[in-house]
Amino acid sequence: MSRWDADVAVVGLGAWGAAALWQLAARGVDVVGFERYHRPGHALGSSYGGSRMFRVTCLEHPGLVPLARRSLELWRGLESEAGRQLLFPAGGLLIGPEQGLVVGGTLRAARTHGIEVRSMRPAELRERFPRHTGVPSHHRAVWEPSAGLLRAEDSLRAAADLARRAGARVFTDSRVHAVEPVPGGVELQTSERVTRVRRVVITVGSWLRSLVDGLPLTTLRMPLTWFRPAAPHGDAFDLEHFPVFMRETDEGPVLWGNGREGGHDVKLGLEGYGPGARTLDADDDADRAVRPEDWTDIARMLPGLLPGLTELPAKIAVSLFTRTPDGQFVVGALDDDSRIVVGGGCNAHGFKHATGVGEALADLATGRAPRVDLRFLSPDRFGRTAATTPVRMEGAL
Missing domain, CATH: 3.30.9.10 (D-Amino Acid Oxidase, subunit A, domain 2)
Structure with missing residues (x-):
């Protein structure tokens, strides 16, 4: 019997988490997802509101334009697999x-x-x-x-549904109380179960500040x-x-x-x-x-x-x-520990990049270099140190 319940867990299935779950499952990775509320696409997070703007001309940072272009390719791929239109290119x-x-x-x-x-x-x-x-x-x-409109809740639900179809296991109404590093992996604790995985992707949106110490969110x-x-x-x-x-x-x-x-x-x-x-x-x-x-x-x-x-x-x-203080996302391994990958700090302009960020998170969680260079978004830029910022998440998602 394996000591691991899955290869990767995704904690938090908003736009970025659902996209990461989809990408991982599509690659055949044994992946499990945890959602705090009753379903992905609920009204209590950062992806609520019916629609989001899509732009390639990312005025927020030069490094985001390649990410937007890759995200556009992946939005089209998500639409094709889901069999419905999610992005409306009205300019x-x-x-x-x-x-x-x-x-x-x-x-x-x-x-x-x-x-x-x-x-x-x-x-x-x-x-x-x-x-x-x-x-x-x-x-x-x-x-x-090239600009347009994305249907927000429809998009992340499409990604989550495709992930399930590809073999991902999803636990809803499942609040992770702690994430503990263990030799060779991490242990996730909920009120119902303990899940042991080799790596975890933490994409809990507005709850990230209370989950991961040391990030200035x-x-x-x-x-x-x-x-x-x-x-x-x-x-x-x-x-x-x-x-x-x-x-x-x-x-x-x-x-x-x-x-x-x-x-x-x-x-x-x-x-x-x-x-x-x-x-x-x-x-x-x-x-x-x-x-x-x-x-x-x-x-x-x-x-x-x-x-x-x-x-x-x-x-x-x-x-x-x-x-975040610099208005940019947080995407990368935490304290250079490949077992723990975080995605957060959307700064209210992250939804359009969800598919690209999801792909990058899936890459990082499987030991690959992301297709788009996102090193400028690393959590390490804020000076976190493993010695002073343990990853223990009591009362968390």
Whole structure:
């Protein structure tokens, strides 16, 4: 009888964990997944909200463009295997001051990596996308044809379902209380069982801060809002006419969103997460109560920027995410120990990379070098040391 219950375990089946589970199972790896809640794609993590933006022009870091390109290939592969569309390539708009964060960063990424984009002056923007109004003459819009919209919960459930189909065992409503290194592997403890595996991938999103000591992660609540078009503007706000966008204002806030699709209303949010964002503990202080500050700032912006939407949101929800000091992900072996691989710190821009990150995590968990160089995302950049940061996760996922 083997001393190991599986070769690899994936703890936490959000977007990154489900993708890693899919990749591992597809390779024939004996893999087991643990999900704290009743199913992958629940409403309490970072992957909730119906949709996510996809962009290749990653203004957040030059190293993310190769990851986005690889992720796009894998999204198409996931769609093909799942037999349904998950990514809608309706294009995307990046709007703001020409040297600003959004437009400036997008153009730099496009030049550096040879990405097809088109720059537009405000007059052309108004002609092609008339719902965007009030764009100052010194602003520009960049059209990225490769951008689009991902269906969030559908995507991660598709990955989890394919993983099961390929042989992965998945335990839901299963909270791992401790992860203990043992000779040759790790031991996972839940209230129902002890599972011994050679390697573990820890992808628990907003709970990573309480699970792995020494990583400088902050958990925040992020309000999400959906607005309905007022008559007679309904069709003008459909995704094909009102694609995914980021819009930087002279006052500082960056408004983002996408048009109606799949029965969902127009989704809007604020980069920087608005006044409704605040730090919390995902276990002890997961405040999802809706307050006026979660939507009033966006509502005030709409008449001048996006006229034709109702004054009050049709729906408001709260998502959680983790932030790192440098705004980049955490992906890699923990303290250079190949038995323990972590993926976290999405910084609210990680979903589009889920398939690529999942592949990289699967590579690391099977002793391979990732196809895309992600060394700049290593947990070691924060100066963790094994001597001062034991991996013991009492009361964890």
